[in-house]
Amino acid sequence: MATTHKYMPLKSRDDKVVTQMIISGAVVIVGMIFGVLMLAAQGGLIELSAAGFYQFLTIHGTAMIGSAALAASAIMWYFLSHYVELSKKVFNLNLILFLTGVVMTIIGIFSFEYASAWTFLYPLPALSAGAWGTTGALLYLGGMLILGVGFLLLYIDTGRAIIKKYGSLGKGLGWDVIAGKKAEKDAPPATVVASTMVTIVNISALTAGATVLIVNMISVINPAFTFNPLLAKNLTYAFGHIFANATIYMAVIAVYEILARYTGRPWKANKPFLIAWTMSTLFTMIVYPHHLLMDSAMPKWILILGQILSYANGLPVLIITAYGALMIVYKSGIKWDMGSSLIFLSMFGWTAGVVPALVDSAIVVNHVMHNTKWVPGHFHMYMGLGVIAMMFGFMYFLAKNDSQLKTNGLDKFAFVLYALSMFGVCVSFLVSGAISTPRRFATHIPEWMGPAQVGAISGIFVVIGITIFVLHFVRYIFGRNKKSISSETKQVKVI
Amino acid sequence: MVQTVAWVVSLLFILVIAFVFSFVAVKSTQKHDYEPIVKKWYKIRKVYGTFVVILMIAAMIYTLRELPFNQPVYSEGNEPVIVDVEAFQFGWTISEREFDVGQSIEFHVTTADVTHGFGIYDEEMNLIAQTQAMPEYTNVVYITFDKPGTYKVLCLEYCGLAHHIMMDQIIVK
Amino acid sequence: MKQTIVGIVLYILLWVPPIIALVESIMILHMLVQIPLLMVAGWLMGKCLLERYPSFFEKWNGNGIPGILIVVFMTMYWMLPRAMDEALTIWYIELFKFVGLPLAGLALRHSWEKLQMLGKSFVFLNYISMFGLMGWLYVDSPIQLCNNYLELEQKILGWGFLFITVGMIIHIVQLTFMDHSEEIG
Numbered sequence: 001m002a003t004t005h006k007y008m009p010l011k012s013r014d015d016k017v018v019t020q021m022i023i024s025g026a027v028v029i030v031g032m033i034f035g036v037l038m039l040a041a042q043g044g045l046i047e048l049s050a051a052g053f054y055q056f057l058t059i060h061g062t063a064m065i066g067s068a069a070l071a072a073s074a075i076m077w078y079f080l081s082h083y084v085e086l087s088k089k090v091f092n093l094n095l096i097l098f099l100t101g102v103v104m105t106i107i108g109i110f111s112f113e114y115a116s117a118w119t120f121l122y123p124l125p126a127l128s129a130g131a132w133g134t135t136g137a138l139l140y141l142g143g144m145l146i147l148g149v150g151f152l153l154l155y156i157d158t159g160r161a162i163i164k165k166y167g168s169l170g171k172g173l174g175w176d177v178i179a180g181k182k183a184e185k186d187a188p189p190a191t192v193v194a195s196t197m198v199t200i201v202n203i204s205a206l207t208a209g210a211t212v213l214i215v216n217m218i219s220v221i222n223p224a225f226t227f228n229p230l231l232a233k234n235l236t237y238a239f240g241h242i243f244a245n246a247t248i249y250m251a252v253i254a255v256y257e258i259l260a261r262y263t264g265r266p267w268k269a270n271k272p273f274l275i276a277w278t279m280s281t282l283f284t285m286i287v288y289p290h291h292l293l294m295d296s297a298m299p300k301w302i303l304i305l306g307q308i309l310s311y312a313n314g315l316p317v318l319i320i321t322a323y324g325a326l327m328i329v330y331k332s333g334i335k336w337d338m339g340s341s342l343i344f345l346s347m348f349g350w351t352a353g354v355v356p357a358l359v360d361s362a363i364v365v366n367h368v369m370h371n372t373k374w375v376p377g378h379f380h381m382y383m384g385l386g387v388i389a390m391m392f393g394f395m396y397f398l399a400k401n402d403s404q405l406k407t408n409g410l411d412k413f414a415f416v417l418y419a420l421s422m423f424g425v426c427v428s429f430l431v432s433g434a435i436s437t438p439r440r441f442a443t444h445i446p447e448w449m450g451p452a453q454v455g456a457i458s459g460i461f462v463v464i465g466i467t468i469f470v471l472h473f474v475r476y477i478f479g480r481n482k483k484s485i486s487s488e489t490k491q492v493k494v495i
Numbered sequence: 496m497v498q499t500v501a502w503v504v505s506l507l508f509i510l511v512i513a514f515v516f517s518f519v520a521v522k523s524t525q526k527h528d529y530e531p532i533v534k535k536w537y538k539i540r541k542v543y544g545t546f547v548v549i550l551m552i553a554a555m556i557y558t559l560r561e562l563p564f565n566q567p568v569y570s571e572g573n574e575p576v577i578v579d580v581e582a583f584q585f586g587w588t589i590s591e592r593e594f595d596v597g598q599s600i601e602f603h604v605t606t607a608d609v610t611h612g613f614g615i616y617d618e619e620m621n622l623i624a625q626t627q628a629m630p631e632y633t634n635v636v637y638i639t640f641d642k643p644g645t646y647k648v649l650c651l652e653y654c655g656l657a658h659h660i661m662m663d664q665i666i667v668k
Numbered sequence: 669m670k671q672t673i674v675g676i677v678l679y680i681l682l683w684v685p686p687i688i689a690l691v692e693s694i695m696i697l698h699m700l701v702q703i704p705l706l707m708v709a710g711w712l713m714g715k716c717l718l719e720r721y722p723s724f725f726e727k728w729n730g731n732g733i734p735g736i737l738i739v740v741f742m743t744m745y746w747m748l749p750r751a752m753d754e755a756l757t758i759w760y761i762e763l764f765k766f767v768g769l770p771l772a773g774l775a776l777r778h779s780w781e782k783l784q785m786l787g788k789s790f791v792f793l794n795y796i797s798m799f800g801l802m803g804w805l806y807v808d809s810p811i812q813l814c815n816n817y818l819e820l821e822q823k824i825l826g827w828g829f830l831f832i833t834v835g836m837i838i839h840i841v842q843l844t845f846m847d848h849s850e851e852i853g
Binding site: 050051054057115117119121123124127128129131228229230233265292294295296297300303304307308311312314315318319323326327329330331332333334336344347348351352355356359360362363364365367368369370371372374430431433434435436438440441442443445447448 | 506529555621
Binding site: 087090149152153156157159160163167168169170171203207208210211214215225226227228231 | 786789794797801804805808809846847
């Protein structure tokens with residue numbers, strides 16, 4: 001492709017990023033296996049004690065959010081490091097803290113039977129009705145806190161680097177271009193805009209998260225200290241929603257960078273693009289009240305705003321990002337391979353995943369669908385077909401960019417298998433939600449079992465597909481290590 | 496029923512999105528210059544964007560007309576029955592469990608310990624109303640049953656290991 | 669030298685019995701005036717110590733992390749309702765306050781110069797969530813947390829904390845959204 005010279009050459013070898021991706025990939029597989037086991041138990045296919053089920057629930061949520069965030073931040077770091085100077089030390093420190101945190105949560109969950117779900121809704125960690133004790137709760141909450149500290153340090157560093165290069169976070173979002181002070185052609189690259197957005201929202205989320213984690217820890221140590229539970233709930237969802245949501249805003253950087261290279265068409269950060277990202281920054285931070293629509297004790301205007309903002313939050317992706325991805329691919333003569341196919345699929349997953357969320361954010365709908373399996377239906381599409389596809393798309397891209405390793409028929413088979421079966425999982429959840437199946441139930445009545453069984457079986461195929469993806473990446477790592485390491489700093493042009 | 500509408504609408508939109516993505520994927524193998532495509536698609540985007548915004552505003556106005564947390568206007572002599580509900584790990588204290596069809600009822604829901612969810616299911620196990628049971632707060636469900644039968648109360652917020660068996664029932668005659 | 673003298677004068681003033689009696693009788697003055705001022709006194713007095721014994725500080729606090737940990741733990745301790753209560757009734761806790769906090773101020777001064785941007789931001793963000801949390805605890809607590817202070821005073825202190833938190837958030841927002849090309853290292 002003749003036009004590729006416009007793109008800056010990418011570092012071919014980034015061991016830190018590769019390590020972080022393979023760890024995330026492994027954690028995703030483990031997390032998915034727990035997911036399948038839960039669906040199988042709900043479908044009556046296997047026997048699982050209630051304690052076991054809710055421990056699996058807790059580890060599944062923690063592992064999935066954790067690995068999605070870890071992989072997505074590696075994607076963001078990899079591309080952002082081509083534009084600004086990031087600290088390798090901080091990147092490595094984040095991984096160490098992540099692993100430490102994960103080990104603590106695992107010990108808390110499986111050795112001390114802690115099972116509050118990853119949302120640790122105050123005051124559940126302290127009041128378990130005898131299911132778990134102080135040690136388990138402190139290990140889990142402490143692990144989450146350490147995990148959060150790692151990510152916080154990472155985003156402080158990205159913020160620092162962006163401010164150093166571009167002057168301020170406002171300029172990182174291209175506000176001077178929006179205001180007309182600077183020409184569109186001098187706008188910050190899409191990667192920088194997205195990274196700035198994530199830096200802002202995630203520093204806010206993690207600060208809120210730290211506060212509410214400490215609240216829970218205090219109440220676990222001494223239940224005499226009480227806090228306002230509604231405020232705690234607000235902070236919990238502010239943290240949880242933003243942090244989970246931000247994974248896709250980091251991972252989408254892979255879409256910008258990779259699709260533009262594959263098609264030889266530039267992904268320009270023009271005014272509508274910048275406005276869309278500023279809107280996303282703002283909305284992502286304040287949209288979380290849609291998790292509290294069933295709390296009529298909340299001020300009514302906040303809840304109505306929760307619905308309105310949820311709708312508004314769908315606009316940037318529907319009109320700018322997804323549309324941009326379609327436009328760049330349309331009649332581009334793109335040569336499809338594993339990387340580009342997964343990336344393209346991810347945009348479908350994201351866009352389609354927005355739909356059930358928008359439907360459920362209407363208060364009248366939420367009244368009969370909140371906390372049914374409709375909600376996991378939405379975020380399994382959004383995360384499972386969105387973030388996960390971006391993540392593995394990036395991994396295939398890295399492998400292709402950095403080695404001679406060819407993909408084969410098995411990889412293609414895995415792609416089809418993953419795409420169809422993950423879609424099956426999502427649809428099974430949505431159907432469950434439509435027939436009022438509550439989420440987070442260890443067992444189902446017979447009427448609810450059918451979709452859960454379909455979900456469990458689809459889930460097995462998802463695990464097989466993802467395992468093939470990971471194996472390809474493992475083959476790449478081993479093949480790469482055999483070759484000379486002297487090319488460590490070599491920079492190659494892509495494709 | 497709301498759930499059916501939600502499901503059909505979602506499925507429809509997801510299929511439309513899937514169709515658009517497939518269409519673009521099929522067309523992707525042709526190779527054309529980008530400039531004219533950009534020009535044409537930006538024009539289409541204006542129309543499409545306006546359409547999406549209008550659709551959303553319409554949906555918003557339509558769905559925000561009546562909210563489940565608004566107290567209905569009761570006619571004179573038709574004062575509602577106020578039912579106190581307290582959730583606990585793992586069960587329900589409900590001050591009154593038998594009602595008549597057509598009777599206005601307010602469930603005032605709170606909890607003795609952790610957060611629970613108060614969900615009312617009809618005989619076919621369809622969720623017909625819910626609210627969160629929050630410590631220190633009282634949330635209200637306004638409801639008038641129009642069919643007799645045995646309704647189930649389920650917990651709709653994860654509250655501990657017996658969350659899924661925290662069931663109770665109310666009878667409407 | 670001037671700074672050191674100002675610091676010593678401030679420190680002596682804080683020791684004057686009627687002043688102690690006054691600031692410690694009102695909860696918010698105790699927590700948000702006396703305690704920070706003791707640290708400020710230590711910060712100011714520390715100047716000449718830091719200049720006279722640079723190698724000592726370099727050896728123990730080369731990267732600033734041990735120093736900032738002392739500061740964090742010291743301030744966390746003094747934010748507990750119980751610590752304030754005991755300072756009023758137990759003489760050695762009161763003494764600890766008057767000796768420990770200036771030392772923390774000294775440690776802060778040395779560490780703040782040593783800490784890099786990353787460490788500084790992290791500490792700052794930490795205090796946003798800590799002050800917010802303390803504000804929440806004091807405003808929201810349905811019971812009297814201290815024997816010596818009434819519930820109303822507790823609430824006032826809580827709002828004081830929240831006020832500081834909001835100030836800090838505004839500060840960091842304006843800092844990160846104002847132009848800083850080439851300023852930050």
